[in-house]
Structure formats: structure tokens, C-alpha cells
Amino acid sequence: MAARIGFLACPGTLPASPERRSDAYEHDRQVDALRPALADRGFELVEIDWAAPLDQFEGLALVMLGTAWDYQDRLKEFLTRLEALEARGIAVCNPPQVVRWNARKTYLQDLAERGAATVPTLWLDDASRGDVLSAFDRFGTDRVVVKRQVGAGALGQHSFTRDDPPAAGWTLGHPAMIQPFLPAIAEEGEYSFVFVGGAFSHAILKLPAAGDYRIQSMFGGIDTAIEPAPADLAAAEAVLASLPFDDLLYARIDMIRAGGTLAVMEAELIEPFLYPLEGPGLGTRFAEALEKTLETKVYYQ
Ligand SMILES: Nc1ncnc2c1ncn2[C@@H]1O[C@H](COP(=O)(O)OP(=O)(O)OP(=O)(O)O)[C@@H](O)[C@H]1O
Ligand SMILES: [Mg+2]
Structure with a gap:
């Protein structure tokens, strides 16, 4: 049977x-x-x-x-x-165990400790206007992204600039992470590297719609199949190797360029979309x- x-x-x-x-x-x-x-x-x-x-x-x-x-x-x-x-x-x-670890973005701290290139991040029990203002100075940037530590689909996410900071009294209302806004998101896009049984399967480049910075399709983002440059694929493989688990049936490593090299934006190990249309060999x-x-x-x- x-x-x-x-x-x-x-x-x-x-x-x-x-x-x-x-x-x-x-x-x-x-x-x-x-x-x-x-x-x-x-x-x-x-x-x-x-x-x-x-x-x-x-x-x-x-x-x-x-x-x-x-x-x-x-x-x-x-x-x-x-x-x-x-x-x-x-x-x-x-x-x-993988789900438990991967459900909260604090796993990115583990990956950083294990040598993966990550996006600089402030981790907070909640984010306030004051936290956002000090993040501009801390990161030496005029724009930041504030995200929930637990979340998906860019839900409840904010991007603030020095010219347009949060209002007095504003808080995110959730355990938070603040990152410098990486302009590569709109200039180059976000990469997804799909791994099956520990081996690279295919890669996608995701670009936001004009005027947006979120690559999710519900915000108009566009996905394209790409042949990754060897150095970029090596960066994704290094993230996979830094996971505290071996032998995962599937993994999707999302990356963005931060100062020349690709840094991990997310390691999607729970129920990632595997972009089957862009990877005909996936099945x-x-x-x-x-x-x-x-x-x-x-x-x-
Ligand atoms: N530091 C950043 N700089 C620029 N853009 C960012 C940054 N962080 C997040 N984004 C944008 O916001 C999107 C959502 O962020 P992220 O993937 O971290 O969160 P998510 O809510 O788990 O989303 P999903 O599960 O749909 O991938 C990213 O795909 C990217 O387009
Ligand atoms: Mg993502």
C-alpha cells in the first residue's frame, strides 16, 4: 500500500x-x-x-x-x-522543536551567535516613540523598521523616518524588534533560497511595488526566479549551516543585502511557501x- x-x-x-x-x-x-x-x-x-x-x-x-x-x-x-x-x-x-524555536524571531539572535550574517536589531519588550528616536542614533540612520517578534505577513509592522516619527505616547503593544531600514529592499529586492533535504533547490528574488518596501504579494510584491551568484548562494548555505538543526526536510532562507553581503532576514522553517512555479524540480x-x-x-x- x-x-x-x-x-x-x-x-x-x-x-x-x-x-x-x-x-x-x-x-x-x-x-x-x-x-x-x-x-x-x-x-x-x-x-x-x-x-x-x-x-x-x-x-x-x-x-x-x-x-x-x-x-x-x-x-x-x-x-x-x-x-x-x-x-x-x-x-x-x-x-x-524546530517550530518552537522558529516561531519567535529572537531565533535570529541564535543565528548571529552561531556566525550567520544578520541585520542589526534592537530587541525590546515593547517599542515606544523614545525607542524609535534612539534607534535612529544607535544605527546612524534616518529610517527604521519596527516589527513584532512574533508575526508574519508584515502584520503590525511600521517604518518610521526622522521626519515622520511615531506620535507621543505611541507603542507597538507587542514584544518588538527595531532594525535600520535597508534600502536594498527596493533597489535590489529580498532573496528566498529554498532548500530541500539540506540541498539547495531554487532561488527567487522578490521586489516590492513602487513606493512600498514590503515584498509580500498582498502589497503588490513581484517574485522572479533567479540563478543566484555563487557568493550569494554561499551566504544562504552558511545560514542553513548555522541552524541548530540538521536534516530539515525543507527550509527557506530569506536574505537581504546589508553592506555588500547578504544577511538573513528570516529563516522560514515552519510553513514557508516554497515557490513551486519558480522551482520546477521542487516536487x-x-x-x-x-x-x-x-x-x-x-x-x-
Ligand atoms: N530592515 C528592513 N529593511 C527594509 N525592509 C524590511 C526590513 N525588515 C523588513 N522589511 C520588509 O518587510 C517585509 C516583512 O518583514 P519580515 O519578513 O521580517 O516579517 P514577516 O512579518 O515575518 O513577513 P513574512 O512572514 O510575510 O515574510 C520584508 O519582506 C521586507 O519587505
Ligand atoms: Mg519575511
């Missing part, structure tokens, strides 16, 4: 769900890239809500985190579920890596 592989999804992404989001086409693109390639190797891909009753996971050999886009607000519940699946002998890729590479993972069952208990 074909081994069954779970693709964890959520009501916002599952086909036929009444709550399906308008950007759920990303779910379809990933499933469409993986399903036939997995079938060629005898795997059946099953889309399933990560929060579905546990008995519906019966018979799955492995689950990938897929498009579980609503885990952010339910992190504890998500981790409990992933641990329950592991306890049932289902391999979880990437594993719950085959993924199926091969999955087969190896199942053979060795090298995941973190």
Missing part, C-alpha cells in the same frame, strides 16, 4: 472550505507540485486540517506542516498537536528527500 503523507492545512487553505482565503492558491500550487511527484514514488499526499480529530491522522507515515497558516494565534495548541502526532509514530516535518527533489527521511526517520525526538 502507498505510504500516506499528510499535508497539514487549515480552514483558510483547504479546498472546498467555506472559510478559504483569497491567497489559498498558494496551497494549491504547493499541492499540485508535490502530489504527482510523490505519487511517482508511491506516496499518496493527503490534505488535512492540522486541528482535525486525531483519529483522522490514522495511517499517515509523515506530516509536513504545509499551509497551517492559522497556527500563529494558536501556537501552544499547534505544538501539542504535533507532539501528539509524533507520539503516534508519525514523523513531523519540520519537527515541533521531485521533495519526493526524494521525503523517501530518505522516512528511511532514516531522522527527526528530533
Whole structure:
């Protein structure tokens, strides 16, 4: 019988769900890239809500985190579920320890300590107008970006200039990080390097719409497949090597140029979009890596 592989999804992404989001086409693109390639190797891909009753996971050999886009607000519940699946002998890729580490951007501090090139960052329990004003001086810049330590999709993110600082009394209201605004985002773009089974698969360059600095497609950002320069690929590989985990089934390393070299903006290890259209070999590479993972069952208990 074909081994069954779970693709964890959520009501916002599952086909036929009444709550399906308008950007759920990303779910379809990933499933469409993986399903036939997995079938060629005898795997059946099953889309399933990560929060579905546990008995519906019966018979799955492995689950990938897929498009579980609503885990952010339910992190504890998500981790409990992933641990329950592991306890049932289902391999979880990437594993719950990786999710726990990667869900808060403070992991960037670990990467910096482990030698990765990172963007200079101030870490704060919350950010106030005063923190933003002192960040201009600290970084010697006229523009900064303030982000939540836990967040995605540029949600709740702000960019302030010396000419247009936050109002008196302003706070972010969340654990915060402040970075110098890197002009490379609009001049060159942000790179995504997709790794499957520890090997480089493909790279994308993402540019914001004119006048914006956020590369996310919901803000008009444009993605292009690229052949990375050897030095840039080496920089991404160095970030991958600095992760405190080996043998990840998939990883996406997002990078931006900061003073000549690429620095890591994010290491996306939970449910990154893998840009299947820009990486036509993704499905085959993924199926091969999955087969190896199942053979060795090298995941973190
Ligand atoms: N220091 C910076 N300089 C310039 N642009 C930045 C900076 N930090 C973030 N941005 C812009 O904001 C976007 C969102 O930031 P980031 O990726 O760190 O957060 P996120 O909310 O986790 O987003 P996502 O999960 O969608 O990638 C980046 O893709 C980039 O376009
Ligand atoms: Mg990002």
C-alpha cells in the first residue's frame, strides 16, 4: 500500500472550505507540485486540517506542516498537536522543536551567535516613540523598521523616518524588534533560497511595488526566479549551516543585502511557501528527500 503523507492545512487553505482565503492558491500550487511527484514514488499526499480529530491522522507515515497558516494565534495548541502526532509514530516535518524555536524571531539572535550574517536589531519588550528616536542614533540612520517578534505577513509592522516619527505616547503593544531600514529592499529586492533535504533547490528574488518596501504579494510584491551568484548562494548555505538543526526536510532562507553581503532576514522553517512555479524540480527533489527521511526517520525526538 502507498505510504500516506499528510499535508497539514487549515480552514483558510483547504479546498472546498467555506472559510478559504483569497491567497489559498498558494496551497494549491504547493499541492499540485508535490502530489504527482510523490505519487511517482508511491506516496499518496493527503490534505488535512492540522486541528482535525486525531483519529483522522490514522495511517499517515509523515506530516509536513504545509499551509497551517492559522497556527500563529494558536501556537501552544499547534505544538501539542504535533507532539501528539509524533507520539503516534508519525514523523513531523519540520519537527515541533524546530517550530518552537522558529516561531519567535529572537531565533535570529541564535543565528548571529552561531556566525550567520544578520541585520542589526534592537530587541525590546515593547517599542515606544523614545525607542524609535534612539534607534535612529544607535544605527546612524534616518529610517527604521519596527516589527513584532512574533508575526508574519508584515502584520503590525511600521517604518518610521526622522521626519515622520511615531506620535507621543505611541507603542507597538507587542514584544518588538527595531532594525535600520535597508534600502536594498527596493533597489535590489529580498532573496528566498529554498532548500530541500539540506540541498539547495531554487532561488527567487522578490521586489516590492513602487513606493512600498514590503515584498509580500498582498502589497503588490513581484517574485522572479533567479540563478543566484555563487557568493550569494554561499551566504544562504552558511545560514542553513548555522541552524541548530540538521536534516530539515525543507527550509527557506530569506536574505537581504546589508553592506555588500547578504544577511538573513528570516529563516522560514515552519510553513514557508516554497515557490513551486519558480522551482520546477521542487516536487521531485521533495519526493526524494521525503523517501530518505522516512528511511532514516531522522527527526528530533
Ligand atoms: N530592515 C528592513 N529593511 C527594509 N525592509 C524590511 C526590513 N525588515 C523588513 N522589511 C520588509 O518587510 C517585509 C516583512 O518583514 P519580515 O519578513 O521580517 O516579517 P514577516 O512579518 O515575518 O513577513 P513574512 O512572514 O510575510 O515574510 C520584508 O519582506 C521586507 O519587505
Ligand atoms: Mg519575511
